[in-house]
Amino acid sequence: MHVAVTNRDGDIALVSIHGAIDINTAPALRDTMHQLLDAGRVRIVVDLAGVDFCDSIGLGTFAYTRNHCAAAGGFLRLAAPSPFLSRLLTTVGLTGPIPVHPTVTDALHEASAA
Template identity: 65%
Template sequence: MDVAVTDRADGVVLMAVRGALDIDTAPRLREAMHGALDRGRCRIVVDLGDVEFCDSVGLGTFAYSHNRCVADGGYLRLAAPSPFLAGLLETVGLTGRIPVHATVSDALASAPGG
């Protein structure tokens, strides 16, 4: 799993995730999110377009990061999940808490509250 982090001029951090997000790789995403939050960047959009697999540890990373972002006055938005991943996010109840958008552009253009 790879994570490409882009600090945008508008203050949003875009994280593009590629590969499998699982027990072995989720800590890399968590570290990238912690890095953004430690830099005072609490508005994060995660591009899931190239995620091939996600297990419960990956899902937990989203939930934890969402809580940290909100506690710091920001947000976490998920963008472009595959149909399988979108269904998984819905099944475990994350879509009721974390905004999920069809595209990265939609996530970036969404109103500040989600």
């Protein structure tokens, strides 16, 4: 898994993930999210277009990050999940508390308006 962070207008951090999020790779994602939160970056959009697998540790990382962002007046938005990942997010109930957008452009547009 590869994680990259891009700073966007309006202090939005775009986190792009490529590969599988599993027990071996989730710590890198968790570390990235902790670094953003520790730096006060609480407006985060995650690009999931390159993710081909996500286990419970990755899902837990999204839930944890969303809770901390919301507590600080920010947000976490997920963008461009595969059909598999979209079904998984819905099945585990994350699509209620975490907005999921079909594209990164849609997520950034909504995030900029927030």
